[in-house]
Amino acid sequence: MAIPTVRVGVIGAGNVGAALVALLLDPTRRVALEDAATASLEVVAVAVNDPTKPRPGVPAALVTGDAAALAQHGDIDVLVEVAGGLAPAGDLIEAALRRGVSVVTANKALMAQRGTELARLAHAHGADLFYEAAVGGAVPILRALRTSLAGERIERVIGIVNGTTNFILSKMTDGGLDYDAALAEAQERGFAEADPRADVEGFDAAAKVLILASLAFGTELRDETISREGISSVRAFDVDFARKAGYVIKLLAVAQRHGEHGLSRSVYPALVPVDHPLAAVHGAMNAVFVEGTVAGPLMWLGPGAGGGPTATAVLGDILDAARNRVAQRHDVPFLVDDTLERVPAGELSSVYYVSLDVVDQPGVLAAVAGTFARHHVSIQSMEQSGVGEEARLSFVTHHAREADMAATVAELATLEAVDSIGARLRVIDGGA
Amino acid sequence: MAIPTVRVGVIGAGNVGAALVALLLDPTRRVALEDAATASLEVVAVAVNDPTKPRPGVPAALVTGDAAALAQHGDIDVLVEVAGGLAPAGDLIEAALRRGVSVVTANKALMAQRGTELARLAHAHGADLFYEAAVGGAVPILRALRTSLAGERIERVIGIVNGTTNFILSKMTDGGLDYDAALAEAQERGFAEADPRADVEGFDAAAKVLILASLAFGTELRDETISREGISSVRAFDVDFARKAGYVIKLLAVAQRHGEHGLSRSVYPALVPVDHPLAAVHGAMNAVFVEGTVAGPLMWLGPGAGGGPTATAVLGDILDAARNRVAQRHDVPFLVDDTLERVPAGELSSVYYVSLDVVDQPGVLAAVAGTFARHHVSIQSMEQSGVGEEARLSFVTHHAREADMAATVAELATLEAVDSIGARLRVIDGGA
Numbered sequence: 001m002a003i004p005t006v007r008v009g010v011i012g013a014g015n016v017g018a019a020l021v022a023l024l025l026d027p028t029r030r031v032a033l034e035d036a037a038t039a040s041l042e043v044v045a046v047a048v049n050d051p052t053k054p055r056p057g058v059p060a061a062l063v064t065g066d067a068a069a070l071a072q073h074g075d076i077d078v079l080v081e082v083a084g085g086l087a088p089a090g091d092l093i094e095a096a097l098r099r100g101v102s103v104v105t106a107n108k109a110l111m112a113q114r115g116t117e118l119a120r121l122a123h124a125h126g127a128d129l130f131y132e133a134a135v136g137g138a139v140p141i142l143r144a145l146r147t148s149l150a151g152e153r154i155e156r157v158i159g160i161v162n163g164t165t166n167f168i169l170s171k172m173t174d175g176g177l178d179y180d181a182a183l184a185e186a187q188e189r190g191f192a193e194a195d196p197r198a199d200v201e202g203f204d205a206a207a208k209v210l211i212l213a214s215l216a217f218g219t220e221l222r223d224e225t226i227s228r229e230g231i232s233s234v235r236a237f238d239v240d241f242a243r244k245a246g247y248v249i250k251l252l253a254v255a256q257r258h259g260e261h262g263l264s265r266s267v268y269p270a271l272v273p274v275d276h277p278l279a280a281v282h283g284a285m286n287a288v289f290v291e292g293t294v295a296g297p298l299m300w301l302g303p304g305a306g307g308g309p310t311a312t313a314v315l316g317d318i319l320d321a322a323r324n325r326v327a328q329r330h331d332v333p334f335l336v337d338d339t340l341e342r343v344p345a346g347e348l349s350s351v352y353y354v355s356l357d358v359v360d361q362p363g364v365l366a367a368v369a370g371t372f373a374r375h376h377v378s379i380q381s382m383e384q385s386g387v388g389e390e391a392r393l394s395f396v397t398h399h400a401r402e403a404d405m406a407a408t409v410a411e412l413a414t415l416e417a418v419d420s421i422g423a424r425l426r427v428i429d430g431g432a
Numbered sequence: 433m434a435i436p437t438v439r440v441g442v443i444g445a446g447n448v449g450a451a452l453v454a455l456l457l458d459p460t461r462r463v464a465l466e467d468a469a470t471a472s473l474e475v476v477a478v479a480v481n482d483p484t485k486p487r488p489g490v491p492a493a494l495v496t497g498d499a500a501a502l503a504q505h506g507d508i509d510v511l512v513e514v515a516g517g518l519a520p521a522g523d524l525i526e527a528a529l530r531r532g533v534s535v536v537t538a539n540k541a542l543m544a545q546r547g548t549e550l551a552r553l554a555h556a557h558g559a560d561l562f563y564e565a566a567v568g569g570a571v572p573i574l575r576a577l578r579t580s581l582a583g584e585r586i587e588r589v590i591g592i593v594n595g596t597t598n599f600i601l602s603k604m605t606d607g608g609l610d611y612d613a614a615l616a617e618a619q620e621r622g623f624a625e626a627d628p629r630a631d632v633e634g635f636d637a638a639a640k641v642l643i644l645a646s647l648a649f650g651t652e653l654r655d656e657t658i659s660r661e662g663i664s665s666v667r668a669f670d671v672d673f674a675r676k677a678g679y680v681i682k683l684l685a686v687a688q689r690h691g692e693h694g695l696s697r698s699v700y701p702a703l704v705p706v707d708h709p710l711a712a713v714h715g716a717m718n719a720v721f722v723e724g725t726v727a728g729p730l731m732w733l734g735p736g737a738g739g740g741p742t743a744t745a746v747l748g749d750i751l752d753a754a755r756n757r758v759a760q761r762h763d764v765p766f767l768v769d770d771t772l773e774r775v776p777a778g779e780l781s782s783v784y785y786v787s788l789d790v791v792d793q794p795g796v797l798a799a800v801a802g803t804f805a806r807h808h809v810s811i812q813s814m815e816q817s818g819v820g821e822e823a824r825l826s827f828v829t830h831h832a833r834e835a836d837m838a839a840t841v842a843e844l845a846t847l848e849a850v851d852s853i854g855a856r857l858r859v860i861d862g863g864a
Contacts, residue, residue: 033583138724138727140580143579147748151455295744296734296735299734300730309728313580329759
């Protein structure tokens with residue numbers, strides 16, 4: 001039986017692009033891909049910045065230096081964008097969608113900033129826009145939110161969506177390293193950039209939680225800033241305290257419903273109970289934990305980065321787009337429900353862990369405890385460590401408003417007996 | 433804008449059926465469901481054995497006692513079968529498919545036995561046959577294998593797909609209970625049947641691994657018997673030994689490729705390293721761990737049973753079937769690739785843990801070790817416990833053929849110094 005051909009153009013031949021082209025051209029996968037795509041997938045061009053540079057696995061005949069021409073008038077059914085960056089990727093994707101070419105992208109920054117606008121453009125021109133690889137690498141969480149969980153009311157989504165920070169925190173937990181040593185090892189092993197800020201300060205995770213929230217709660221993907229705390233203030237002492245208390249520290253991307261009309265999205269390091277499934281997410285792995293009203297707690301886990309794994313997520317999207325092309329249909333983008341109000345970070349409440357270094361004198365604990373009390377933060381437990389003239393006090397609070405906790409910490413910093421304030425980390429409650 | 437109506441008939445109003453009908457009739461979900469289904473979903477009938485029995489949440493006007501009439505000539509687009517059992521479910525599903533009605537079922541036993549035949553029937557009549565809820569309850573693993581991983585070459589699938597046995601083993605691990613006490617608690621809490629054999633002897637998990645293998649490796653779903661070991665021989669001692677050695681014991685459903693042309697499918701309790709993601713699957717939760725050639729290790733986790741969670745999986749399938757109805761298309765069933773040869777269980781190799789009770793006399797270890805050696809089973813480590821005239825020897829082997837291990841155990845049983853042979857459990861290697 002003759003099957004139709006779906007023509008694919010690729011922009012970008014880095015780790016992901018090269019791995020993808022290798023998958024698409026692998027003769028041992030041809031039958032399985034044709035079966036899954038209901039079409040023969042033909043790679044017609046691979047656009048790169050420097051077409052003179054040799055690309056192992058990418059046939060020279062396919063390489064072009066003109067990405068704009070490919071997007072604007074290449075004879076293609078599906079455009080794959082795995083080059084990254086806001087520009088020119090955004091314009092290229094827009095050009096392709098405007099002429100009805102379906103787009104598959106791994107571009108989290110672009111989707112977080114312009115996702116809804118581009119999805120509407122795709123819909124208006126009868127095309128698909130898929131971006132599974134933008135969150136969680138190989139972990140197929142976005143398709144699950146779009147399909148399997150489309151009928152479910154989701155209460156909370158918690159992601160470990162940044163492999164760099166999870167690697168660093170895992171090294172601090174299992175290897176006993178301090179933050180700087182763990183970061184250095186991550187850099188050495190290629191898990192962290194020379195300038196690690198996008199990862200360790202939570203910018204990468206923030207883009208991803210915006211995308212997760214859009215699918216879980218129908219929020220619009222437009223240029224938004226959310227509450228974001230990184231991991232650079234987490235010390236070996238905190239990791240150690242957490243372990244003794246039955247927790248591990250993870251950088252979490254959290255989107256959560258509050259009552260009927262409230263929604264929060266934030267990124268912060270938190271203490272996760274050791275028997276929570278998220279505590280078992282080691283090294284550079286990613287995971288997304290979804291709490292559904294009826295489905296209960298669900299978790300997806302897998303490699304969050306890497307050329308091959310990310311390419312498999314892109315490939316899954318290409319197969320979807322190809323099937324739709326053959327059936328002459330496209331997926332309708334998710335419903336935007338912007339009735340959910342953003343709950344200001346200060347209004348959110350959590351259990352907190354706080355540690356401070358104090359002068360070891362009579363009356364210090366009373367002064368510190370009085371400060372907590374004045375801001376309505378109730379203490380669940382306290383532990384003192386250290387000897388001599390210096391002591392470290394580690395508190396775990398009951399549920400407290402973030403604004404009250406911030407005011408507490410601000411006042412503690414003014415106390416004469418307090419030398420320094422260490423970590424102030426949230427403690428999440430048990431999952432499954 | 434007027435949207436089409438998709439008419440749904442339901443067979444079965446037990447835990448799952450009642451929860452499903454409640455979801456479909458919930459007015460607060462109506463908009464989200466219409467958006468996801470691209471149609472208005474109308475429940476037209478709910479067939480039950482005893483229509484006089486009150487069913488909370490199921491309007492009496494919808495209840496009928498005639499499932500056959502609903503399947504054979506009800507005015508429906510989608511038939512949902514959540515009654516279970518091979519008969520009459522099989523005939524009812526067949527009747528619906530023959531007239532082009534799409535079918536959504538949670539019936540693992542039926543799908544394991546007749547899945548391919550029924551999928552072909554569906555395809556021939558332009559209908560869909562979906563059965564996400566048959567494996568892993570709320571865990572949307574089957575759709576992921578059909579879609580996200582359709583282009584991936586899978587090496588191994590390991591499932592914890594039976595909540596009853598996972599609850600029992602978790603109780604033995606965390607609560608220090610022995611098998612009988614843990615089973616009794618599972619029965620008391622409704623996690624195990626009065627006759628627990630289908631669960632504890634691995635029959636339930638065997639049906640599920642057949643279904644997983646069909647999607648991961650293209651095997652045909654026909655009536656097949658596979659290698660199956662239950663958990664009733666696992667003792668508190670084994671759980672304890674495993675914990676000290678850095679493992680937890682789990683009942684695993686394993687489907688695995690061997691080279692280019694080999695495939696094995698089996699169910700057995702095994703020692704899982706504590707840092708493996710499957711070790712973090714606690715209580716009645718289910719999980720499926722997939723090792724892809726390029727995607728790497730992926731895991732799905734969630735509640736494996738319960739009316740609400742299972743109903744959400746059924747609902748996801750109904751939404752897929754409804755969207756396809758509206759688009760006047762259906763999903764093509766997975767490709768059957770029966771070139772994979774079943775590797776006989778005896779040919780498989782694994783690391784094993786074996787424990788035996790022996791008379792504590794000089795020369796016993798030499799006799800025992802000689803038996804292992806005669807059957808080419810090499811020993812990785814040995815530990816002796818117990819005092820006085822009795823001793824327990826616990827061995828961990830290197831990789832050994834199952835047939836060799838079986839021969840070793842058979843000969844050990846004949847040794848005069850061996851009082852009894854306890855567990856013989858596989859040890860799986862680390863994952864992520």
